[in-house]
Amino acid sequence: MAGLAPLQWSTVPRLSSLALARATLDRATERRRDPDWVAARWADQKARAVPVLAGKVPVTDDLASLVYVSPASLDALGATDPAGAAVADTDAEGRYFLGLDTDGVPYFAVALAGAPEDLDLYVLLDGCSPEETQSATRNGHRMDSAGGSLAGEVRWTGLREVGGTLPDRDAGVVVHAVALVNWHAAHQHCARCGERTRPTDGGHVRRCPACETQHFPRTxxxxxxxxxxxxxxxxxxxxxxxxxxxxxxxxxxxxxxxxxxxxxxxxxxxxxxxxxxxxxxxxxxxxxxxxxxxxxxxxxxxxxxxxxxxxxxxxxxxxxxxxxxxxxxxxxxxxxxxxxxxxxxxxxxxxxxxxxxx
Ligand SMILES: [Zn+2]
Structure with missing residues (x-):
């Protein structure tokens, strides 16, 4: 090591508070490997899901917060949609675990297809108790379509527009959700043998059933x-x-x-x-x-x-x-x-x- 000068802290400024680098969730990488644990998080009444549709997510009209939906309403959507066009799949395909907040609330990304007006989604209101959430889901705080109490208050928009206006937690959720949904959409088959792959690890790995290769999200x-x-x-x-x-x-x-x-x-x-x-x-x-x-x-x-x-x-x-x-x-x-x-x-x-x- 002779000849090396002592370490000097750089005077180059560091960029802080970057709009898309504000994530707060615990990704729970060790626990999401257990499919039973992930399934239990999806079934948790407190769970929140962010739908992603062509790179866009639902936000309040003032762009100040992300609009979450209940996993129960997404399950119902998959079960009732005759064409199967809305939710990509009712099992783990199209449903990806993002992490836990400090209260242990689980967050998911859900890949949707179709048009927003065809989606019968129910809004999860911030601060709602599980009972209120269930009631809202049953009684119809519909996200869009005629007759929904939140119609006109929800906008589908992209990260370029809301990346700087959402609070830290929501900004982090959207960046993670959009990146993960993009990857799954473009990587459905094994790069080694061509077989269709399946998501594991809460959607952070795709595994090939034919040759066992694991494929990790591309960055x-x-x-x-x-x-x-x-x-x-x-x-x-x-x-x-x-x-x-x-x-x-x-x-x-x-x-x-x-x-x-x-x-x-x-x-x-x-x-x-x-x-x-x-x-x-x-x-x-x-x-x-x-x-x-x-x-x-x-x-x-x-x-x-x-x-x-x-x-x-x-x-x-x-x-x-x-x-x-x-x-x-x-x-x-x-x-x-x-x-x-x-x-x-x-x-x-x-x-x-x-x-x-x-
Ligand atoms: Zn393969």
Whole structure:
């Protein structure tokens, strides 16, 4: 170890309170391996399920809380739907355990198909006792359709819209639920032998009945980086598919066998021709569109001559803080969504929140 300097705490700021990195549930990974335990959690009168339909979840009209439904109403839905089109399956397929809150309340994600207006779901009201919940389920706090007492108060929407408005618990529930439902939807067959696989471990593994291979949920690591130059300007780029004026930090998927720091340097150079060093990790958040994990970095440029690749990035600019502020305020430049880690990287460099977004 001779020659190593003592550890110095980095001065690179860490990103905190990222919108999609606020999960609070205990995933109970040891216990969810027991199918009887998971079944008992589903049967628990306190259990809450979040339905996921084409990447969307039900929320209150003010986007301030997630609307949960009772597992009993989902069981009833599966039993009464003649086409079997609503719930993917009435056993563990389509029903995935997410975790427990500090009161021991179990949470599930449920994959739905069909149209919201065809779903006869019953809302589980926050703070309801089990008896009240049963009564609500029987007496019809229907989520939607004509006649439901909550009709018009529930909206189906996606994480980009509500990822920043939901409280910590609900934001974490939705990120986990959407990521898991996306994975199951796209990975129904064994990659080794082609047989149809079945979920186990509360939906966190799929097992092949033919060759016994276990398949684990896929997460795709991607780096996203705010690059600064010697004059402390930041480098932002625009993808060809984006409208003129929309800019963000540079990003790209990590390749097999590639360290994160190399991915940062490679992506920045490929897309803009800029050489960077000193990639410093700043924080991460899941980005389940459909299955990414965004790993945020700051990096230092050692060149400034921009040559965009014209494929992924068609325009890139160096911006001082004053230039960025002026461009944002005039509407010339639109920043990424407040839910994104890109926005937090930019604002962390800038030093305060900025207005305006896509
Ligand atoms: Zn197989």
């Amino acid at each position: 795709d690591p991607a780096i996203i980086v705010l690059v600064t130059d010697a004059d402390d300007r930041c480098l932002l780029g625009r993808q060809g598919s984006w409208p003129v004026g929309r800019f963000s930090t540079l990003a790209g998927f990590v390749e097999p066998g590639e360290p994160l720091e190399h991915a940062v340097a490679r992506e920045v150079h490929e897309e803009t021709g800029i050489h960077v060093v000193d990639a410093e990790y700043a924080g991460s958040q899941p980005w389940p569109f459909p299955s990414s994990l965004m790993l945020g970095f700051f990096a230092r440029a050692i060149s400034t001559d921009i040559r965009v690749d014209e494929e992924e990035i068609v325009e890139a600019r160096w911006l001082s803080r004053a230039e960025l502020k002026a461009a944002v305020e005039s509407g010339e430049l639109l920043l990424p969504s407040e839910v994104s880690i890109a926005r937090r990287l930019i604002e962390t460099w800038y030093g305060s929140p900025l207005s305006g977004s896509w």
